[in-house]
Amino acid sequence: MSIPQYRNLTFTPSKSVSACFFALLTTNASITAGVIHKEKPVPLSNTQVRSLNAAITNYGFPAVYFDFNQNAPVEAANIAAVEEHIRSQLKSENQQRVLHGLANVLYWGYAQIGYREVRVNNFLKGANTAHASAFKKLLVGGVIPSLCQIKDIHMPQFSGISFISKVLAFLDPDNYCVLDQQLARIANGGGNRALNQLVQGQQLRVTANNQAAYDVWRNECSAISDTYFQGAYRVVDIERGFFHLVQTDQLQLAQLIYTNA
Secondary structure, eight states: OOOOOOOSOOOOOOHHHHHHHHHHHHSSEEEETTEEEEOOOOOSOHHHHHHHHHHHHTOOOOOEEEETTTTEEEEOSSHHHHHHHHHHHHTOSOHHHHHHHHHHHHHHHTTTSTTHHHHHHHHHHHOOHHHHHHHHHHTGGGOOOOHHHHHTTOOTTOOBHHHHHHHHHHHOTTTOOOOOHHHHTTOOSOSSOGGGGOOOSSSOBOOHHHHHHHHHHHHHHHHHHHHHHTTOSOHHHHHHHHHHHHHTTOHHHHHHHHHHO
């Protein structure tokens, strides 16, 4: 039996086969047992990841709060101790303690600004048990309220995103973080990143648009932790890393990391 000879035969693979091999050649992928395994691209360089990690580790905002019962400032051992103290106040069943917790959000947040006492005192003079009661109702069942819900209580000193988001960050640092004017500087005007969608002014106002941008911002921080740190960092930790970069005159690096992450 003779084997037929085929000459001038051109093999043309199907479109699906061509597409598969083109994808393999043009992406970071491998084949095992006939299955193409495409690795997820990692835009940040190792150096950039190390820079963000160092910023998170070196975050050094003052670890302080105020003991309103003793009328004395407290320098805590670390930021974790501040978080625990203020969170316990915010979630207290005692209305006066809740008000002290809200005042401590201001005291801590204005730690590097000379008019801190003015803002704290203005809050304490204008806030009342009705405010505390309304705030407590928002937390029933362990629910974390929205920026808009807290704004609608109309508490003095808590009308913008900067300090309302600090309240949320103390309530649930795993899933919430701060968004203030310093962090808003990371926006570079390009792309679909959350901070580029903010409508900014003298104050970061609570609007439907900015509420949506804030929620995407905290989800972005969560995704950065998952992608580059195997979820080891909380949402608030990633945000604090960016804040540290901005505060240490590394805004361009913060923008680059945020844009590419």
